[in-house]
Amino acid sequence: MAVERTLLLVKPDGVQRRLVGTILSRFESKGLKIVGLKMLNVTPELARKHYEEHVEKPFYPLLEEFITASPVVAIAAEGVDAISVARTMMGSTNGREAAPGTIRGDLSQSRQMNLVHGSDSPEAAKRELDIYFSAAELLDYDLNLSVYLAAGD
Ligand code: UDP
Numbered sequence: 001m002a003v004e005r006t007l008l009l010v011k012p013d014g015v016q017r018r019l020v021g022t023i024l025s026r027f028e029s030k031g032l033k034i035v036g037l038k039m040l041n042v043t044p045e046l047a048r049k050h051y052e053e054h055v056e057k058p059f060y061p062l063l064e065e066f067i068t069a070s071p072v073v074a075i076a077a078e079g080v081d082a083i084s085v086a087r088t089m090m091g092s093t094n095g096r097e098a099a100p101g102t103i104r105g106d107l108s109q110s111r112q113m114n115l116v117h118g119s120d121s122p123e124a125a126k127r128e129l130d131i132y133f134s135a136a137e138l139l140d141y142d143l144n145l146s147v148y149l150a151a152g153d
Helices: 012-016 020-030 044-050 060-067 082-090 103-107 122-132
Strands: 003-010 033-040 072-080 116-118
Touching: 003 020, 003 082, 003 122, 012 020, 012 060, 012 072, 020 033, 020 072, 020 082, 020 103, 033 122, 044 060, 044 122, 072 082, 072 122, 082 103, 082 116
Parallel strands: none
Antiparallel strands: 003 072, 003 116, 033 072
């Protein structure tokens, strides 16, 4: 058990389908803490960096076309075992096979357009957070407002 940070993306299909709030809400409701958040266009160069292990695969050209088609929302999320917690919540890659109750299983019918990305290891999380966020964009803050302590004004 360790507090981890992970890189999550709402992919272009999630933004175009107006599912940003729904997907963010599922991660937040689970208890993951958002420590970075932004909307951006993924360039072909960024796509090649992010998906470096897939660049030579036959599906890569279409994946690059998809991921660069329109903006994504990048989320840095923190929590105990955040990497595996988020991966479990996402479900398996192919939306048609992903288990009901998972984000992909409930909301996607595609192997490529599967709504979300989540880092799959601590090494990948570090590498991907570095790609999408500068150090200044990752925030440290405490959950210390009085609403957590007692009712108040
Ligand atoms: N992908 C694809 N065709 C495939 C396998 C993967 O288009 O046959 C896409 C899909 O969007 C997937 C991404 O490439 O999410 C990265 O693939 P990976 O195997 O790392 O899946 P993930 O970790 O996202 O479940």
